[in-house]
Amino acid sequence: MKGEFQLELNEYIKAKYDGQSDWFVEFVNEPSNQMNKQDIHSKKEYLDGSHVILNSPSFHYNNKLYNPRKLVVSYAKTLLNFQKSFLLSKSVVYTGKERVVKAINEINRKGKMDRINVKILHNLLSYGEVYEYIYISDGKIKSRVIDSEEGYPLFDHNNELMAFVQHYINDGISYYVVYEKDIVREYTNEGGELHLIGEYSNLSGLPVIYKTDNELSHTKGKSELDDWIYILDEIENLLSKFTDTVYKNMNPIPIAIGQELKGNGIASNIVGMGIQLDDGSDFKFASIQLDVEAFNALYDKLIQTLFDISSTPNVAMNKAEIANVSETSIRILYSLANVKAKINENYLRDGLEERLNKYRVLLGYLGKNFTDNEFETLDIQFSYDMPSNDQEIINNLKTLYDMKSISLETLLDRSPYINDTQMEMERLHKTNDDKHINMNIDKNGTDIQNVTLSGK
Template identity: 45%
Template structure:
């Protein structure tokens, strides 16, 4: 099914079909979920809806403690994979061209934004184009403004970018394989703003796995948001109990004091006041007892569950004491993070492959030929390293003659731009030839 057939079948061939498409239940449900996630990350948590209570005859405003653990966990996932720029590998000439495109388009900077939105919202889209200076640039389309259209085979046949400005004017950018149509409702009526050539085609799709929908992603936040809600509820109620039940009450044990005309009555402000009791009598403060051990036990279970489900190492959130760890111990501590980063690498790599194809197409229009199939990327996880052990092992392997200088440089924790380092060594007269590995 192509786009025109889709419009005829789903929207009865209406000229303003894109409006009803954006207003469909499927897209509105998806967009509302994204907006809910945005509001949650901005501090609109379930605990804020906790109502006021009546206590001791007065209105009591309960504690509403907001824990922004979600931001910490999601930022860790993003930084762990892309804190270090990706390294482009492949044929020497193709890599040099791609390195120049990356530098001019600032793709490494936008990769962090892509990963950030991927883990937060499950999907994000990026459109590539040639600017007025002839440079290949990209535009990140926010997931709440994105309306992809797929046919019955799961292939994207159209993409709509829809947003509304502050002065209540809606804009619709309709992307196809060859054109971009622009519409707006300025003035109350739909206005056709023009159709433009689209050499790069549809936007690149970056999405993770969604068990219920293979055309859309799923936010990582949905896996552990209920755990954070319970942690906020637990600590808020426990803090309230301190103010409610730890208010001491003076109690006199023994013969009752002779109270006449207010004399002998226990003062309400006993601090700094002496109290005379009859012989054999006693006076003490009674207050409620809080079971802090139960609170601590439940809190630890919830926090550990948050770390387990989000694949976040406990050591990264100060949940484990460490000292003098070997390289193997560090890898064990970050094994779950490596597994999660491996999955995220797979999802973002699929988007990179689409990107390389579109860059190849745009470069061909400029008379530059590359083969994107010969280009690959290498990710360097932000795992802590025991640099001393790694360098000692590299030194031993190099002395034994079982490791080349290039492999030694690639595994050195202090060198990220392997290609540039090899070129510098070649210029210093070490007899090295230019490598086909260039850091982006």
């Protein structure tokens, strides 16, 4: 199979790039790839605080150059943090045959995969796609997340991944990492000429690709920011212009109607000066009347639209007040968030299942082999960070357990106070064993302290 794949890649390179050994340089510089790179980079700049409102031009007001207010609202980060926390605040749980689950959990614990999962989800939501390479180092299985801006997957006409190129620049020097099915090569142009600096066996195959759905492409993802940015720009524009209006309104225009009895007018450099007007004259200040209600209505509508588009519940963003409610009411409030989390879960699940297959291959190289039946029992479970009525959950669990409708292990899995079911089961077994020993000692009339000392 590897030979067929390699032949297919070589034929593609020969047909499109005339068989050049540095084909990956031309591939990286293709317009579509550079446009995608620029799009990802612009989203990074946006999350870093480079917003359209900052480009607002200066203008003249009262014969003076005026720099308008430029209020930046980093709502995008808040929405991303909510989606990441809602889906991954609790660790991903793997279920299946005990032997294979133990091996997977050991890899995840040593490789700190929970943190890597959050990083992957952040890049997935922010840029639409992210890449992960699984490898062995020092006898351990590890994961490296490839920056979305640095990754260039190569697909064939059937949208099957044939190769992957990672390109980045450091200190003005270009580096290329070319992943093929069974080999990885590193190149650099340090010194002025492109040359090979490393070649390694690729045990796990091509990198894992995580991507969101895109109506215009089967191989490229779509960023969540694409749906939010225009609404956020309008919110920033509204806040900035309204703030400018408030400050301008603090500089009213004095209007005198009628004849002043004496003096040469009102001196501009004097505050609190009195004036004398002829009978029937009037003096007043003209200022702009701010329509606060219209502002509030427009602002609230924009915020609500933003929350609806991002599937964020108002109550999660402190935009609504609620009293104590039941579990059912909470689920209704978070219904849109649940729908969105399920979609994000499917994006992650596609990549995590491919990651598990690579785990199996690498575990085989480490001398740990698993049968198809063992590995097919593996399943991935996500626990959403849903606000809950813990007392109601515990009462329901107790009722089911008393009815003998669920096992103790399932009860512990569903308990809001238990994080590690296996550890808790071991502690319960140990506690029950200790109680059993103590009961036997009491029945025999033997002093417990003496038995403990003799055991030492």
